[in-house]
Amino acid sequence: MGAGKSTLGRQLARRLALRFVDADHELEQRLGVTIPTIFEIEGEEGFRDREETVIADLTRLTGIVLATGGGAILRAASRTRLKQNGTVIYLYASPETLWERVRNARHRPMLQAPDPRLRLSELFTQRDPLYREVADHVVPSERDAVLRFVRSLEAGTQEA
Secondary structure, eight states: OOSOHHHHHHHHHHHHTOEEEEHHHHHHHHHTSOHHHHHHHHHHHHHHHHHHHHHHHHTTOOSEEEEOOTTGGGSHHHHHHHHHHSOOEEEEOOHHHHHHHHTTOSOOGGGOSSSHHHHHHHHHHHHHHHHHHHOSEEEEOSHHHHHHHHHHHHHTOOOO
């Protein structure tokens, strides 16, 4: 959440002449409601069930750059599908950086907590090892590092 997955995904897809797919947007299109609405009606577990189905469908596609939601790696089946069916890039950002990026966002269901900053830190602690388990590349989410990584992919060197 806030690492820049959708932003990098769009740039990467454009530069590599591939189609960009955002799993969260795909889920919203399929259901005709927003993610916050899904959380409100079905809770996190219901949302994760639906997200897992979307990830299963999208990882069957080829020639795409896929941006997942920040919690997609929580389900073992999704981690396996992502790892087996593509190259996974983990955009790493510290909890402090993530907080600066998302602190004013009102549409983030996972931050609807008495202490959103603490919640973000807890999510980071839970998810960081899972991201690293799945990742083929760990790239700092700062603009310069991301640009260097994208250029290395274009050149075929993948220096990350």
